[in-house]
Amino acid sequence: MDTKKLMATFAILIIALGIAGFAYAHWTATVYIEGEITTGYLDLEWSFEGELIQTKPVAELDYEIEDGYLWVNLTNVYPCLTVNMTIDVTNTGTIPVKLYDWGWGLEEGSDNLLPWIKVLKCEFIGVDGNGDGVPGSIEQLDPGDSVVLWLTIHFEQEDAQGNVMPQNAWMGFWAWFKWVNWNA
Numbered sequence: 001m002d003t004k005k006l007m008a009t010f011a012i013l014i015i016a017l018g019i020a021g022f023a024y025a026h027w028t029a030t031v032y033i034e035g036e037i038t039t040g041y042l043d044l045e046w047s048f049e050g051e052l053i054q055t056k057p058v059a060e061l062d063y064e065i066e067d068g069y070l071w072v073n074l075t076n077v078y079p080c081l082t083v084n085m086t087i088d089v090t091n092t093g094t095i096p097v098k099l100y101d102w103g104w105g106l107e108e109g110s111d112n113l114l115p116w117i118k119v120l121k122c123e124f125i126g127v128d129g130n131g132d133g134v135p136g137s138i139e140q141l142d143p144g145d146s147v148v149l150w151l152t153i154h155f156e157q158e159d160a161q162g163n164v165m166p167q168n169a170w171m172g173f174w175a176w177f178k179w180v181n182w183n184a
């Protein structure tokens with residue numbers, strides 16, 4: 001190592017120590033940031049109300065709600081029976097959702113009683129459950145808000161072709177509704 005390099009190295013060392021000394025000679029304060037990120041969740045809940053319009057309590061309606069499933073059973077149905085139902089979906093999660101897709105079908109081995117079912121009323125109504133002035137809809141259902149389907153059906157004596165409603169028949173059906181976060 002020649003003298004020039006040695007001097008340069010020495011100078012750098014002095015400067016470095018000088019900076020270090022300079023830094024240590026000051027008061028210091030340190031600020032920290034800590035963060036946490038939690039994700040919201042999607043959850044929906046059914047509620048249901050049903051009423052049979054009949055002069056004698058012959059037919060029966062019962063339902064059950066469990067783990068996102070709504071079971072509705074109409075038994076001992078007969079021609080000219082009218083059924084009023086409100087089927088309500090409430091966003092019980094923390095994220096707004098929208099209806100993405102849905103489907104339905106008849107159970108295997110089911111009779112098809114649809115030709116004898118006349119829909120008298122089928123209306124969707126949004127409910128402002130969270131009180132922000134905006135009612136829920138299937139396009140955007142905010143946490144706490146609901147959409148309610150008001151459905152009235154009537155069992156017809158005959159279908160469009162004049163066939164009488166079958167006795168001792170059974171119709172099983174299913175439907176699903178897939179909701180996603182509203183901004184998807």
Ligand SMILES: [Ca+2]
Binds near residue numbers: 131132136142
């Ligand atoms: Ca609302």
